[in-house]
Amino acid sequence: MKKRGLISVAAAAALAAASLVAIAPASNAAAKTITLAFQGPLTGEEASVGQDELAGMLYAVKLFNAKNKGKYVVKVVQADDQGDPAQSAKVAPGIASNKKIIGLVGAAYSGATIAALPYYKQTLLPMISPSATRVSITNPAAEGGAMGVPVFHRVPPTDKVQGPSLFKLATKGVSSPKVFVVDDQSAYGVGLVDYMKPSIPAGQSAGFDSVSDKTTDWSATISKIKTAAANVVIYTGYFPQAAPFFKQLRDSGYTGILAGGDGVLSPSFVTLAPASVLEGVRLTAGTVPLAEISAKLEADFKKQMGKASGVYAAESIDATNVFLSCVAKGVSTREAMLKCVKAYSGKSLTGSTIKFDAYGDVAGGVMNGFEVKGGVIKFTGPVK
């Protein structure tokens, strides 16, 4: 994989250079320049996740800059961690030591967040992640206490909430469920299964499988599912693998329920398999797609950013808006930003309250349910 690493470094450098030029609007002598940063996978295998979140952030910044013309100019520095902890530890020191940066949206992934935390804690750089959902980052009961305190904050609820909710949603209305769970070997996928396990009643488990996220042929897993005579299959991974997996499973004659977590919830998911195959797929997420919040919002996003919004777009916009509201209050240092974020209380795009607790979590996170109907992901309300 060395070859891809090399390209990515070059691409990242080019991207970073290009973005700095592209995003800065015509300079205005009176306007105050504020620099924020984004960290997530911008190149490599997971690039689409980071690019989607970055687009959400840039969208929020674009609206803010337009609204505050002459008063503030917000710039965004992009840090590409490829979703990889090792890469994250390489880019984090640079971001941490750049004092112009007073807030960071990210990191997108939990592993990368943990690798970057020591640098950001040392320099008190406030972080708000749109998608790092691993429980231990904000768990005071974890070894050594919550590692993210004081700089880490996040918008979405954690996997502790999602695991049991996903199981509940997947088995809803099934009289005698036999559940087969497949993870993608990522920290996210495995973690989600760990939090789901305690909520699986005795006799309802049909088995588990763990499959690399580079898998293209799923026939072995499918054979296991058939042998176990499962009638509910849950996949804890991301949409690029979920679509072909579900497709191959259906094509093999499986007629039971298919379900997945927020990694599967993406507008791209339904473009990756025939509508008839994905009909009825059940999904959970703390997020809501922009189009579900309002069609007008999605249309505007598409117009401004030149592409449809992705997963966690709403959370990225929410996270960015927390920083931006502080900027509008005149905040221009890391210390003031951290204080402002801690004291922040406001509404998210969906209308729920964003207010961080002492460990950086938003209280009362709710998992939402979704179902694919006629090739479209439909919001079915909170999972109860």
Next chain:
Amino acid sequence: MIGNFLDQFWSLTFGGLSLGFIYILIALGYTMVYGVLRMINFANSEIFMVGTFATIIVVRDVFKFTQASEPATGFRLVLILATALIFSMLVSGVLSMLVEIVAYRRLRRMNSGVLAPLISAIGVSMVLAESVRILTDSRPVASPRAMEKKFIGQFFDAGIRIDNTIIVISALILFAALMTFVNRTRMGKAIRAVSMNPNAARLMGINIDGVVSATFLVGGLMTGAAGFFYVLKYENTASNIGFELGIAAFTAAILGGIGNIKGAFYGGLALGLLETYASFFLGTQWKAVTVFVVLVLILYTRPNGLFGEALTQTRA
């Protein structure tokens, strides 16, 4: 476990066979070029990747299928599949020829040795993969379903699916056509001559550049066909699929004996089946480990692969 395996044996075998035939066609791209130039064309994996996109372009953009479309039937289906197959083969074949002209030809004329073309190959591979990645926004791309995946028969407990059947039969036909080309035609003879002894071939008046171009074209055609079959079976692709499939096909070529056309055939089949069985027994996470353990064991006893090196040995 064994009982479960026997229950699933035939359905695993059919899946493994059709995967194996896709490997065979890609492996041919590696093996043909190696036979003639003694060089590993690492760009072949990306030529395969481009072939998968060519198929999707035909289905999605030329025949206007969407994920909501009804699958085609009868003559229209045959027309769509044939167009997609031929288009993918041509795109990959021509691309493969261009890669040779741009990246390898001059190095070969300057007698650069083996390492410079190797780096050049990796470079071309990166350029192709990254260009497609930028064009597709790093997203996976799906092919709408043009053909309904019907079961057309039953073999013991396993259903026989139409796409797997088409892959196995068409790949066999393509393979037979390639064997005939190499063994029975003038150009095939020239390819074998250059493979045996390039200097003697040149002295006999064979146009080496022409032979090399033809080899890349034929290798590319086969690899492009693999791209079509891959999309037929899995219905999606991404800019980064070349790497994984390329490594697998390259392994298949080594397993059978690189440079040997028959070797690619048996190597591909063995690898497809081995991967599928190993995934079932040990879990998918052990697939690659099992494959390479077997490869090393085979190379211990037969260092040149199952069928030995060189294109020349394909003479019946």
